[in-house]
Amino acid sequence: MGKSNIKSDLAKVINDKKFLNAVVIALILAFLLLAISFLSTTRKKETEESLSTSVDNSSAIEEAAKDTMSNYEESEKQTLRTLLAKIENVGEVEVMINFKSGEVKVPAIEENTQEALTEETDSQGGNRTTTQKNGGSTVVMAGDGSKNEPYILQVNKPEISGVLIVAEGASSAKVKYDIQVAVSTLYGISIDKVNVYPMKN
Known part of the structure; x- marks a missing residue:
């Protein structure tokens, strides 16, 4: 008798329109929550991938700029070393160039x-x-x-703010002055920004 009462109560509840409406609404809400959760997860992944790509791109650009600057600096040092070594009584030369800024591109x-x-x-x-x-x-x-x-x-090539030169023949005042004038003229900087020192024997 108890079982039949339970069955009839269940049948009444299942056939009740309010109960069916509540079940349908609960199912719709559950579906909506799943859809929102899925979409937000997808968007989060896309955002993370986009951020990762932009960080990778900016890192690649920074690396390329550093490489370009390093190559330019090395090229300038080698050229200056070669030129100065050809001046009479200068001898062996070591060069250090200090740049105020990097390469500047001027757009139209x-x-x-x-x-x-x-x-x-x-x-x-x-x-x-x-x-x-x-x-x-x-x-x-x-x-x-x-x-x-x-x-x-x-x-526009990087602007040079100073040059340090160590030369074998720099103990001579004339050789030191010749080096300063040559570097000053070459880079368009004042003589006081060209520091020349004799090389240790």
């Missing part, structure tokens, strides 16, 4: 200027003229469709 810029002239007449017959100028500039981009980059007009 398009200037956009607009001018609007407004003339107004008030009720007493007075005239007023207003001129409004709007201007702006944008960087000119160039690319092959898959990749756009700024169009570079010129590349």
Whole structure:
């Protein structure tokens, strides 16, 4: 008798429209929660991958810039060493160059200027003229469709702030002065930024 009562109570509850509506609403809510959870996880993964890619790209750009700067510095030192060694009585030379900044790329810029002239007449017959100028500039981009980059007009080499030279013949005041003048002229820096010292025997 107890079992049949339970069965009939269950049948009543299952056939009750309110109960069915509550079950349907609970199922819909559960489905929505699963969908939101899945979408947020997917977006989180995409964001992490995007951040990882941008960090990798910026690291690669920084490494390339360091390599370029290092190669330029080494090339300048070697050229200067070779030139100075050819000056009479200079002998063996060691060079250190200090750069103020890295390589500077100057992009092409398009200037956009607009001018609007407004003339107004008030009720007493007075005239007023207003001129409004709007201007702006944008960087000119160039690319092959898959990749756009700024169009570079010129590349300014790194600016040199000082040079240190150790030379065999620098114990002679004349040789020291000749080295300072040569380096000053070559790099367009003042003589006081060129430090020359004799090499230890």
